[in-house]
Amino acid sequence: MITLEPGLIGKEFSFGNFDIRAEEIRAFAEAVGDLNPLYLDPEAARQAGYPNVIAPPTFCMNMRGGRMLPEVPLEPGFTSLHAGQEFEFYDEIYAGQTYTAVGKLVEVYEKTGRSGPLGVIVREMAVKDATGKTVLILRERQMVRSPEKKI
Amino acid sequence: MDVTIPQSFTDIEIGDEIGPVMRTMTPEIVQHYANVVRIGDRRFIDPTVAREKGFEQPIVPGPLSATFLAKLLTDHFSGWRMQTFQVSFRTPVRHGDTLNFWGNVTEKSGDEVEGTASIHCDVVVENQNGDRVIVGTATLVPRQQRMEQQQ
Numbered sequence: 001m002i003t004l005e006p007g008l009i010g011k012e013f014s015f016g017n018f019d020i021r022a023e024e025i026r027a028f029a030e031a032v033g034d035l036n037p038l039y040l041d042p043e044a045a046r047q048a049g050y051p052n053v054i055a056p057p058t059f060c061m062n063m064r065g066g067r068m069l070p071e072v073p074l075e076p077g078f079t080s081l082h083a084g085q086e087f088e089f090y091d092e093i094y095a096g097q098t099y100t101a102v103g104k105l106v107e108v109y110e111k112t113g114r115s116g117p118l119g120v121i122v123r124e125m126a127v128k129d130a131t132g133k134t135v136l137i138l139r140e141r142q143m144v145r146s147p148e149k150k151i
Numbered sequence: 152m153d154v155t156i157p158q159s160f161t162d163i164e165i166g167d168e169i170g171p172v173m174r175t176m177t178p179e180i181v182q183h184y185a186n187v188v189r190i191g192d193r194r195f196i197d198p199t200v201a202r203e204k205g206f207e208q209p210i211v212p213g214p215l216s217a218t219f220l221a222k223l224l225t226d227h228f229s230g231w232r233m234q235t236f237q238v239s240f241r242t243p244v245r246h247g248d249t250l251n252f253w254g255n256v257t258e259k260s261g262d263e264v265e266g267t268a269s270i271h272c273d274v275v276v277e278n279q280n281g282d283r284v285i286v287g288t289a290t291l292v293p294r295q296q297r298m299e300q301q302q
Contacts, residue, residue: 031187032215034222048294057225057233058218066190079205082213084239089232 001078001110001144002119008105013069015101015125022095025055028062042095055093060101060127060138069103072121074144083120083141091135093127099135101127106139119144158229160263160293163256163270169227170253174219176211178246184215206243213240216250216285220274223252224289231291234269238287242278249279254289266296 022042029039034056037044045053055062074080093099107122121142127135178196185195190212193200201209217238224233244250254274261267269292276285 027187031183032218032222034218034225036225056218057221057236058214061188061214061218065188066192081243082240085214085217085237087233087236089234089236092232 001075001117001146002108002121003073003075004108008070008072009108010104010106011070012102012104015063015065015067015069015103018063018099018101020055020093020095020097020099022053024062025053025059025093025095028059029056032056050092050094052095052097054095057087057089059093060087060125060136063099063101063127064103064125064138068121068123068140068142069125070105070123072105072108074119078119078144078146080121080142080144083143085141086139088137089135090137091129091133093135098130099127101125113145116146158231160259160268160270163228163259165256165259167256168253169255169272169274170223170251172219172223172252173249174252175249176216176244176246178209181209181211181215181246184212184218188214207245209246211244211246211248213238213244213285216240216244216276217287219250220252220276220285220287221289223254224272224274224291228270228291230294231270232294233289234292235290236287237289238274238285240285242282242284244278244284248284250284251277253277257288263293263296268293268296 025039038054039056042053103125106124110119123140125138129135181195194204195209195212198208254272256270257273258271261269269290272289274287278284
């Protein structure tokens with residue numbers, strides 16, 4: 001059900017560079033109703049010891065967007081579901097700073113579940129600051145299955 | 152919300168309840184989130200596309216529900232930040248589902264004075280039928296502790 005190009009495991013793919021603006025953080029925070037002053041008010045952020053507003057923990061989804069890199073083609077007729085996420089946080093994401101995000105394929109395997117055969121694709125995205133220090137790692141599992149059974 | 156005063160480590164006890172917080176996942180919330188994080192996959196929005204991809208109706212992106220779960224934790228533990236956050240999406244969430252977000256403190260480790268304090272939590276999201284749609288774990292540390300360690 002998963003067609004894997006040789007050499008794809010571990011190969012890095014860039015999501016791009018991101019100049020994070022306070023307005024982007026505000027837009028994300030407002031979209032999810034998280035009005036913590038640390039995300040919205042520079043003065044509140046400074047009182048907490050930060051140089052500027054910080055981003056909510058899952059803001060990195062704004063960098064990933066709808067993309068899961070690298071793309072892994074599925075055989076016709078198969079569909080996929082997001083199975084899970086694991087975040088490791090090493091620092092905050094600050095407004096006014098530049099970050100890079102890189103994705104790679106960690107593991108691909110197939111197994112038989114209760115509802116039949118399943119494929120699992122594991123990817124990792126690392127976000128680094130301008131000094132090259134890792135700010136966070138996001139690991140995601142995508143589950144592939146036949147769409148015969150309606151979900 | 153006073154984000155500058157951390158909740159005391161000594162006041163946090165194993166077994167403490169987090170939440171519950173109820174939230175109905177309306178199509179408007181999904182659309183707003185999809186716009187902000189640039190999700191182009193129409194199965195999250197469009198009933199026709201959702202059916203073509205094997206779903207009875209549009210589903211809520213797992214990362215959106217996970218974001219609300221992260222908010223539950225950062226709202227509850229004022230002055231603390233996430234160190235790790237892991238979630239498994241067990242059952243798709245449909246537009247209009249009312250979700251119950253809650254958790255428990257399962258472990259405390261380290262020492263506040265020595266700057267090694269951390270708390271560990273189990274987190275759960277249930278739908279209106281009592282199905283567990285997300286289960287996960289999180290580790291949090293005091294924001295100030297992290298900043299002092301960095302200096």
